[in-house]
Amino acid sequence: MFSYEKKLQYPVKIKNPNPNLAKIILTQYGGPDGELGASLRYLSQRYSMPFDELKGLLTDIGTEELGHLEMIGAIVHQLTRNLKGNQMKDPAFAPYFVDHTVGVYPASAAGTPWSAATMQVKGDPITDLVENMAAEQKARTTYDNILRISDDPDVNDVIKFLREREVVHFQRFGEAVQLLRDKLNQKNVYYMNPAVDI
Amino acid sequence: MQSKKREIPTGMGKLPAIAPLANPYVPFQMDNPEQYEANLGLVRGTLYPGLDLPFQGMVNKKPLPQSPTSELQALGFAVQELALYLDTHRDDAEALELYRRYQQLLHDKRMEYVRKHGPLSHRDQTAAPEYEWLNDPWPWEYSGNQEV
Numbered sequence: 001m002f003s004y005e006k007k008l009q010y011p012v013k014i015k016n017p018n019p020n021l022a023k024i025i026l027t028q029y030g031g032p033d034g035e036l037g038a039s040l041r042y043l044s045q046r047y048s049m050p051f052d053e054l055k056g057l058l059t060d061i062g063t064e065e066l067g068h069l070e071m072i073g074a075i076v077h078q079l080t081r082n083l084k085g086n087q088m089k090d091p092a093f094a095p096y097f098v099d100h101t102v103g104v105y106p107a108s109a110a111g112t113p114w115s116a117a118t119m120q121v122k123g124d125p126i127t128d129l130v131e132n133m134a135a136e137q138k139a140r141t142t143y144d145n146i147l148r149i150s151d152d153p154d155v156n157d158v159i160k161f162l163r164e165r166e167v168v169h170f171q172r173f174g175e176a177v178q179l180l181r182d183k184l185n186q187k188n189v190y191y192m193n194p195a196v197d198i
Numbered sequence: 199m200q201s202k203k204r205e206i207p208t209g210m211g212k213l214p215a216i217a218p219l220a221n222p223y224v225p226f227q228m229d230n231p232e233q234y235e236a237n238l239g240l241v242r243g244t245l246y247p248g249l250d251l252p253f254q255g256m257v258n259k260k261p262l263p264q265s266p267t268s269e270l271q272a273l274g275f276a277v278q279e280l281a282l283y284l285d286t287h288r289d290d291a292e293a294l295e296l297y298r299r300y301q302q303l304l305h306d307k308r309m310e311y312v313r314k315h316g317p318l319s320h321r322d323q324t325a326a327p328e329y330e331w332l333n334d335p336w337p338w339e340y341s342g343n344q345e346v
Contacts, residue, residue, distance in 0.1 A: 003319055003320065003321070004319060004320075005318055005319055006317070006318045006319065006331075006336070006337060007267045007270060007271065007274075007318060007337050008267075008271070008337045008338070008342075008343070009271065009274070009275065009278075010240060010243075010271060010275075011262060011263060011265060011267070011268065011271065011343040012338070012343055013263065013340060013343040013344065014340070053285055053286060053288065056285045057282070057285040057286065060278075060281055060282055060285055061282065064278060064282075070337065070338065073338055074337065074338035074339075074343075077338050077339075078338075078339075078340050081340065126221075130222060133222065133224075143253075144253045147253055147254070147256055156256070157258050157260070160243065160252065160253075160256055160257070160258050161240075161241075161242075161243040161258065162243070163243070163252075163253060164242060164243025164244050164249075164250065164251075164252070165243055165244075167243075167244070167249055167251050168243075168244050168246070168249050168279070168282065169282075170224070171224060171227060171249055172282050172283075172285065172286055173224075174222065174223070174224020174225075175224060175226055175227070175286035175287075176285075176286060177221070177222060177223075177224070178214070178223070178224070178226060179286060181218070181221060186218070187218075189218060189221060190220075
């Protein structure tokens with residue numbers, strides 16, 4: 001089961017509201033390479049994953065991603081605190097504001113609601129782990145792009161932390177592929193699907 | 199908790215001697231890799247210098263603001279990072295020992311926090327007459343992350 005811990009993984013303390021930037025950051029809440037998709041992808045892949053190391057790794061990274069989702073939510077929330085009338089009318093933010101006010105809604109920066117179509121649970125361990133390696137790289141690039149766009153140091157400290165986590169998770173998923181390969185047919189790792197055939 | 203100097207540079211790892219084709223390869227991180235201490239690890243986003251690969255040299259240098267949760271966050275981060283490492287390096291006895299040391303420090307610091315500031319989860323018992331769980335601030339709020 002899951003139980004809530006009443007603290008963030010890394011502190012989020014943003015002085016200046018900036019609804020424009022909030023809409024950009026929101027993509028890591030509910031965009032195609034965001035933290036919601038990451039956590040659901042890994043936590044859902046666990047059921048068909050053979051071998052205890054791989055079940056454990058998906059559980060531990062998937063749980064950490066839920067903590068990252070909360071951090072992104074905190075950034076978006078703090079960037080839209082105490083808005084003045086003219087900030088609500090900002091043409092980049094007004095379309096979001098009219099639908100969600102200052103609620104945090106899982107959507108991409110362009111406004112597309114989060115969709116499970118942005119992730120996959122294939123039910124084949126090599127396929128799923130390679131999907132996860134790609135997912136970590138896509139999230140890393142998104143954070144790189146946020147660092148190019150944002151000049152708020154309070155936001156960027158948190159983004160740099162989250163970006164580095166993608167690098168570490170990529171390393172662990174890469175090692176997981178190798179752990180898996182050691183348990184498969186050494187002449188042909190694609191001989192069968194260990195989720196179904198062993 | 200800096201480990202002793204190693205012969206292999208921290209940014210290097212192991213690949214299999216003979217690698218089958220048509221497979222992605224990420225080298226294994228070497229056993230008992232060099233670590234940052236927990237506070238610096240949290241600031242940098244990793245406990246491992248060998249995995250610390252920032253974008254365009256943008257690096258968090260500032261120490262974290264001292265809030266009631268900051269020590270817990272640093273120790274909790276060290277435990278999480280070591281857990282992910284151990285998930286793929288379960289036989290590394292030195293890393294396991296370090297993981298257990300950080301678990302103990304986290305446990306003690308958590309008890310102290312709960313005593314002073316109230317519950318972190320519904321499992322935490324406190325002596326207060328009222329139902330403290332609801333007390334503001336909540337973690338996503340600005341005031342929940344302020345310095346003291």
